Amino acid sequence: MIPFTIDGQSVEGKEDGNVLEVALDAGIEIPNLCYHESVKPYGACRLCLVEVVRNGRSRMTTSCTYPVQKGIEVLTRSEKVLRARRMMIELILAMCPGDTLIQTMAEEMGVTEVRFKKEEKDCILCGLCARVCDEVVGAHAIQFASRGDRREMVPPFAGEAMNCIACGACVVVCPVNVIGMKEQGDERTILRWNRTLKLKKCKVCGNTFAPWFQLEKFREQAKLPKDFYDTCYTCRS
Ligand code: SF4
Numbered sequence: 001m002i003p004f005t006i007d008g009q010s011v012e013g014k015e016d017g018n019v020l021e022v023a024l025d026a027g028i029e030i031p032n033l034c035y036h037e038s039v040k041p042y043g044a045c046r047l048c049l050v051e052v053v054r055n056g057r058s059r060m061t062t063s064c065t066y067p068v069q070k071g072i073e074v075l076t077r078s079e080k081v082l083r084a085r086r087m088m089i090e091l092i093l094a095m096c097p098g099d100t101l102i103q104t105m106a107e108e109m110g111v112t113e114v115r116f117k118k119e120e121k122d123c124i125l126c127g128l129c130a131r132v133c134d135e136v137v138g139a140h141a142i143q144f145a146s147r148g149d150r151r152e153m154v155p156p157f158a159g160e161a162m163n164c165i166a167c168g169a170c171v172v173v174c175p176v177n178v179i180g181m182k183e184q185g186d187e188r189t190i191l192r193w194n195r196t197l198k199l200k201k202c203k204v205c206g207n208t209f210a211p212w213f214q215l216e217k218f219r220e221q222a223k224l225p226k227d228f229y230d231t232c233y234t235c236r237s
């Protein structure tokens with residue numbers, strides 16, 4: 001384990017760890033929106049900014065992307081850090097002024113007005129949905145498109161997300177809850193990606209339990225027998 005300090009408190013992190021995860025584990029609050037322990041850090045929201053002092057030199061950096069290093073001093077609440085974070089949340093609030101989580105975070109950080117041009121977006125472009133889809137699920141169903149003001153998260157060719165297996169992982173990780181999933185009858189729809197898939201019915205209990213397309217994909221990948229997913233997870237256990 002690698003020893004260093006956060007706000008004067010001695011902490012330890014594992015060799016390939018990052019400063020944010022060590023801080024959160026130690027109960028030290030650092031705001032964050034685009035971090036999730038199941039995927040690689042990406043540094044999109046820049047809310048997790050901290051000051052790192054190393055060899056007598058200080059620099060501002062995103063703590064989710066900064067690797068733990070022996071002897072560094074991390075400052076999470078210096079005036080410089082708080083000012084920079086206020087600027088970042090103000091920019092996010094300008095992009096998504098209607099989001100209640102962002103409004104609350106901004107208020108907690110002392111941002112009461114927005115000086116930038118307001119947009120009416122709902123997605124904060126954190127990229128978590130695509131990273132989970134790529135790195136955890138392996139479906140590669142969505143991606144960033146365009147640049148600047150027009151940057152957005154969409155399925156390829158902006159139609160139905162044909163690779164989406166409707167597992168709902170993106171729905172769970174989206175920090176502002178704008179993806180949405182609906183189940184009706186024997187169908188599940190991932191609303192934002194315009195993807196509807198038929199659900200498979202368990203041969204034992206008769207309940208629907210997962211999309212056919214998803215189960216077939218898992219079955220092929222794991223080379224499982226054809227009837228492996230004829231029964232649901234509950235009836236099998
Ligand atoms: S849809 Fe949600 S998870 Fe995906 S980029 Fe937008 S805010 Fe992030």
Ligand code: FES
Nearest residue numbers: 032043045046064
């Ligand atoms: S949580 Fe670190 S940049 Fe978003």
